[in-house]
Structure formats: C-alpha cells, structure tokens
Amino acid sequence: MKYWNGTEVTEFYLWGFGGQRQLQPALFTVFLVIYTTSMVGNTGMILLIHTDSRLQTPMYFFLQHLAFVDICYTSAITPKMLQNFVVDDKSVTFGGCLVQLLVYAIFATSDCYILAAMAVDRYVAIWFNLTFTVSVVIFSYICILAAILKMPSAAGRKKTFSTCASHLTAVTIFYGTLSYMYLQPPSEQAQENMKVASVFYGIVIPMLNPLIYSLRNKEVKEAVKMIGKKFFTLGQNC
Incomplete structure (x- = not known):
C-alpha cells in the first residue's frame, strides 16, 4: 500500500486589498455604489x-444579453469582495472558490463572444446599407472603418460611425484592460497593478457598459424619455 505525504487544501484566503485596513470602509462604500449602479443600469x-418595440433589432438583442452576462459575471465576485471588507474571516472554501472561478470564467468568456457577435452585426448592417474572438472583433472593425470611409457623404459617414462608436468604446475598454493585465512583465508592482486592473475589468466595466450604450445612443435615450413620460402620466392620473 502506498501512502501519500500531503495536505488536502480545504480553503483559501482572499486578501485582495486587505493590506489597507484603514481604507476598507471607504473601499466598501465605493465598490457597493459601483455594484449597485451596475445592477440597476444593466437591469434597466x-x-x-424588452418593453420598447423600437429596440427589437439584432443589435439590441445582443445588447440585452450583454447586460445579462455583465450582471452574472460581476455578481460572481463582487458580493464576496464586499463581504471581505467588513469581516475578519476572509477565507473561502475550496469548493466555493472553484464555483466562483468557473461562473466568472464562463460569463466573462461569454462577454467576449457577445462583443464579437455585436461587431459582426454592425459590419453586416453597414455592408448591406452600402450595397468569437478578439480577431473577429478586430477584423470586423477594420471592415467597418473601410466601409465608412468609402461613403461619399461626410454626413453619412458621421451618422454611420456614431452607430458603432458605443460598441467600439466598450470593446476598447474591455480588451484594453484585459491586454494590460496579461502583458505586464512579472514584478511585485505588477501584482498590485493586476489587482486594480482586475477590479476594473470585473466590476467597473459592467457598470460602464449600460452608461456607454445609453449616453451615446439616440434610440435608447428616446426610449428612456418615452418610458419617463408614461410614468409621469400615470403619476398625474393617480
């Protein structure tokens, strides 16, 4: 019979920003506000x-799923992080850590594919008006820019580019942060930078996406105004 000399791993300790104990109340407040804004924005x-018939197009179909995925993958890590800011026991079970990692990885990967599908959708839409991975996004936007530059009207180019500006902003932030995380040379400072970048990638970006698509999108702003008028009318009738 063979005997193995080893210790079974049953839990991990998530230190995160644990070294800055005096900042933990402030960090808790900041990340709680970000998480709440993200949940409200994406749910909204x-x-x-879902409620506005003018938004029943392929682009908004993908945007709706992007919002759902953002809710899921930020919720995989943020509640536990918030808990660690207010409790002394920062441990997580091995099974809990594994589930958290799998859920986060699945939905973060889904985010990449949805962004790629949205890029292809924008390219197809622009191409016919004229006549799952990072490479798909880059290739699609090269084709989009080439198609826009071929348009004879400056006003037409501006209008067409504005329809892609929101998605291009979201893609740049998403993959820019991801590239920053993985292209840094290994060092002690790089580890601290990775913490900040991973927080931005996993918590801040899901909050920014609905803001980017709502603030730069005329159709979304008009839909918000329409619903606002309906609520205002209902309030007056009551």
Whole structure:
C-alpha cells in the first residue's frame, strides 16, 4: 500500500486589498455604489429593450444579453469582495472558490463572444446599407472603418460611425484592460497593478457598459424619455 505525504487544501484566503485596513470602509462604500449602479443600469437596459418595440433589432438583442452576462459575471465576485471588507474571516472554501472561478470564467468568456457577435452585426448592417474572438472583433472593425470611409457623404459617414462608436468604446475598454493585465512583465508592482486592473475589468466595466450604450445612443435615450413620460402620466392620473 502506498501512502501519500500531503495536505488536502480545504480553503483559501482572499486578501485582495486587505493590506489597507484603514481604507476598507471607504473601499466598501465605493465598490457597493459601483455594484449597485451596475445592477440597476444593466437591469434597466434589459427591461428597456424588452418593453420598447423600437429596440427589437439584432443589435439590441445582443445588447440585452450583454447586460445579462455583465450582471452574472460581476455578481460572481463582487458580493464576496464586499463581504471581505467588513469581516475578519476572509477565507473561502475550496469548493466555493472553484464555483466562483468557473461562473466568472464562463460569463466573462461569454462577454467576449457577445462583443464579437455585436461587431459582426454592425459590419453586416453597414455592408448591406452600402450595397468569437478578439480577431473577429478586430477584423470586423477594420471592415467597418473601410466601409465608412468609402461613403461619399461626410454626413453619412458621421451618422454611420456614431452607430458603432458605443460598441467600439466598450470593446476598447474591455480588451484594453484585459491586454494590460496579461502583458505586464512579472514584478511585485505588477501584482498590485493586476489587482486594480482586475477590479476594473470585473466590476467597473459592467457598470460602464449600460452608461456607454445609453449616453451615446439616440434610440435608447428616446426610449428612456418615452418610458419617463408614461410614468409621469400615470403619476398625474393617480
């Protein structure tokens, strides 16, 4: 019979920003506000697209699913992080850590594919008006820019580019942060930078996406105004 000399791993300790104990109340407040804004913004985007018939197009179909995926993958890590800011026991079970990692990885990967599908959708839309991976996004936007530059009207080029500006902003932030995380040379400072970048990637970006698509999108702003008028009318009738 063979005997193995080893210790079974049953839990991990998530230190995160644990070294800055005096900043933990402030960090808790900041990340709670970000998480709440992200949940409200993405949930609102889903409900808005679902209720407004003018937004029943392929682009908004993907945007609705992007909002759902953002809710899922930020919720995989943020509640536990918030908990660690207010409790002394920062441990997580091996099974809990594994589930958290799998859920986060699945939905973060889904985010990449949805962004790629949205890029292809924008390219197809622009191409016919004229006549799952990072490479798909880059290739699609090269084709989009080439198609826009071929348009004879400056006003037409501006209008067409504005329809892609929101998605291009979201893609740049998403993959820019991801590239920053993985292209840094290994060092002690790089580890601290990775913490900040991973927080931005996993918590801040899901909050920014609904803001980017709502603030730069005329159709979404008009839908928000329409729903606002309906609520105002109902309030007056009551």
